[in-house]
Amino acid sequence: MIVLQAGILLFVGVVGTAVVFTRNPLNQVIGLTFYGLLMALMFFIFQAPDVAFSQIVIGAVVLPLMVLLTLAKLKVKEQSRK
Amino acid sequence: MNHRARTALFLVGGLGLLCFYVWGLHGLPGFGHYPGPYGDLINSLTVFERHATDAVTAVNFDYRGFDTLGEEFILFASVMGANLLLRKQKDDREEDPPLDQAEDRVVPPTSDAVRVTGLALVLPIVVFGLYTISHGQLTPGGGFQGGVILASMPLIIYLCGDYKSFDHVTSHVLSEITEALGAGGYAIAGLISIMFGLNYLTNFIPLGQTGDVLSSGTILLISVLTGLEVAGGLVVLMISFFRQSLVYRKTDEESRGPR
Numbered sequence: 001m002i003v004l005q006a007g008i009l010l011f012v013g014v015v016g017t018a019v020v021f022t023r024n025p026l027n028q029v030i031g032l033t034f035y036g037l038l039m040a041l042m043f044f045i046f047q048a049p050d051v052a053f054s055q056i057v058i059g060a061v062v063l064p065l066m067v068l069l070t071l072a073k074l075k076v077k078e079q080s081r082k
Numbered sequence: 083m084n085h086r087a088r089t090a091l092f093l094v095g096g097l098g099l100l101c102f103y104v105w106g107l108h109g110l111p112g113f114g115h116y117p118g119p120y121g122d123l124i125n126s127l128t129v130f131e132r133h134a135t136d137a138v139t140a141v142n143f144d145y146r147g148f149d150t151l152g153e154e155f156i157l158f159a160s161v162m163g164a165n166l167l168l169r170k171q172k173d174d175r176e177e178d179p180p181l182d183q184a185e186d187r188v189v190p191p192t193s194d195a196v197r198v199t200g201l202a203l204v205l206p207i208v209v210f211g212l213y214t215i216s217h218g219q220l221t222p223g224g225g226f227q228g229g230v231i232l233a234s235m236p237l238i239i240y241l242c243g244d245y246k247s248f249d250h251v252t253s254h255v256l257s258e259i260t261e262a263l264g265a266g267g268y269a270i271a272g273l274i275s276i277m278f279g280l281n282y283l284t285n286f287i288p289l290g291q292t293g294d295v296l297s298s299g300t301i302l303l304i305s306v307l308t309g310l311e312v313a314g315g316l317v318v319l320m321i322s323f324f325r326q327s328l329v330y331r332k333t334d335e336e337s338r339g340p341r
Contacts, residue, residue, distance in 0.1 A: 050136075050138055050139075050222040050223055050224060053214065053222070053227035053230070053231065054226055054227045057230040057231060058230055061237060062230070062233075062234075062316065062320070065323070066319075066323055069323045069324065069326070069328075070327065072327045072328075073326060073327040076327075080332075
């Protein structure tokens with residue numbers, strides 16, 4: 001169990017850092033989705049299944065969707081300015 | 083401020099943070115060793131005091147119900163704030179019909195595999211959301227978790243269809259009413275306790291048989307109300323985001339690009 005916990009913590013740390021260092025917002029959102037799923041797995045491994053439930057939907061679906069929609073809106077504005 | 087000065091400033095700040103961080107880590111209890119009596123007390127008491135087998139939900143909706151009321155209104159206020167920012171403004175016009183793609187690009191149609199899987203998931207998601215809400219006092223879950231699961235249903239429909247099908251299954255007015263009912267109902271449930279001469283948000287409904295769905299008194303009621311609030315709030319939020327990025331366009335904007 002301790003190996004599993006240490007492993008997922010390390011993995012979350014690595015993926016989180018990777019998300020921060022991704023500069024292109026679109027790529028970053030996809031990384032963020034993966035990070036959200038990993039967080040859910042981490043909550044599950046640390047015996048917090050109720051938090052994992054909400055994390056799956058909020059972290060892996062709703063938050064990336066909002067960022068994606070905002071990016072789409074920004075792109076429309078950018079194109080109309082040209 | 084040039085690059086060098088910024089780096090120096092960061093190094094000073096980083097060193098300070100590191101010192102406090104190490105100092106803070108030193109005072110933490112050992113990994114996996116829970117020191118306080120509160121959790122142990124809750125674990126041994128919830129089944130007898132509240133007839134609830136999920137101590138987490140019992141803490142959220144009963145022992146610390148007042149804190150959760152605050153959290154619920156934080157969610158309510160943030161959804162309302164986002165809704166206000168994303169509202170239709172004077173110089174916005176609605177684009178009709180909203181196409182979910184760039185004009186100059188042919189998007190391949192959603193594959194049959196995604197559509198079939200998505201549509202097959204819609205009903206199970208609704209049932210699972212309702213189950214999570216109604217069994218919050220028995221198994222991991224509760225109003226918040228069930229609410230977000232329920233709110234993911236229109237998203238699945240969007241995934242296997244397009245914005246039009248999303249628009250078809252959601253209603254802004256209904257979602258807002260649901261959200262308001264949930265948030266207001268929670269506060270009113272607390273007032274009912276006062277009417278019975280108890281403290282605010284004290285459990286006033288008979289506790290029932292431990293393990294039954296209809297048990298643990300107000301915990302179930304508040305779980306359902308929170309579920310309504312969260313599901314409604316998230317759907318309102320998604321509708322505002324979708325409308326703002328897909329439907330509304332500034333009148334002087336050329337309607338080009340991803341819509």
